[in-house]
Amino acid sequence: MKKIFVFLILSIGLVSCKSTSTAVSKSESKKENRSIVKNLIETATDNIGVKYKAGGTTKSGFDCSGLVYTTFESENIKLPRSSYEQAKIGKVIPLNDAKKGDLIFFKTNKSKQINHVGLIVEANSDEIKFVHSSTSKGVIISSTKEAYYKNSFEQVNRILE
Numbered sequence: 428m429k430k431i432f433v434f435l436i437l438s439i440g441l442v443s444c445k446s447t448s449t450a451v452s453k454s455e456s457k458k459e460n461r462s463i464v465k466n467l468i469e470t471a472t473d474n475i476g477v478k479y480k481a482g483g484t485t486k487s488g489f490d491c492s493g494l495v496y497t498t499f500e501s502e503n504i505k506l507p508r509s510s511y512e513q514a515k516i517g518k519v520i521p522l523n524d525a526k527k528g529d530l531i532f533f534k535t536n537k538s539k540q541i542n543h544v545g546l547i548v549e550a551n552s553d554e555i556k557f558v559h560s561s562t563s564k565g566v567i568i569s570s571t572k573e574a575y576y577k578n579s580f581e582q583v584n585r586i587l588e
Contacts, residue, residue, distance in 0.1 A: 460587045463502050464528030471498045471546050471558045471566075478565040489560040491544050495530060498546060504586070510544035517586040522571075525550045525583045531557050531571075533579040541581055545569065555583075 471494060480488020484497045492510040499506045507513050514532045525531065525547055533543040545559030548568060555571040571577055 456588075460528075463504075463587060466502055467498050467528055467546060468548050468558070470501045471495075472548065472568070474560075474566045475558070475568065476566060477560070479560050479562050483560075489566055491560045494558070494560045494566060495544050495546055499586070506586070511541050513544055514541040514582065514584060517584040518588075519582050520585050522555070522580070522583055523552065525555055526585075528587055530584045530586060531555060532581045532584065533576060534581050535575075535579045543579070547583070 474486065474489060474494060477486055478488045479490065480493075481490050482493065483489045484493040489497070492508060492513055495510075495513060496506050496508055506516060510532060513530060517530070520529070527547055527550060529547045529550075531545050531547055532541045533545075534541055535543045543559070545557030547555055547557045549556040553572075556568055557570075558566065558568050560566045561569070569576055571580060
């Protein structure tokens with residue numbers, strides 16, 4: 428619910444302020460989410476080229492979950508700090524339903540648990556592109572068409588409905 432202040436002009440010319448509650452329409456909510464997703468992608472991709480740093484959450488270096496954590500924090504959305512914990516937030520969705528703004532998770536290097544995360548910046552029927560911080564190249568955009576990510580893919584989570 429959002430509070431909307433409605434100014435009423437009374438017949439005698441005075442102005443009064445009345446507070447009313449109204450539900451936010453689905454179209455308003457979707458429009459707001461599109462704006463948030465756009466901002467998230469802009470924020471994350473503005474960091475392309477920043478080096479990898481274990482535990483990093485700043486322009487001096489990011490790890491994968493630090494990039495996602497800091498990116499969502501820029502929109503006042505609080506996420507857990509680790510990719511393993513981030514994978515527990517939101518709704519797990521099928522890979523073919525993925526869209527911009529969703530998080531994509533991996534189990535890399537034969538890990539038994541999720542240990543890598545990226546933010547989806549493009550989703551087509553045959554490929555997903557995501558921004559993430561890789562240990563070897565820092566913040567980059569990668570694709571699920573790359574064998575390494577195709578073979579280690581675990582799940583996609585929708586944080587914003």
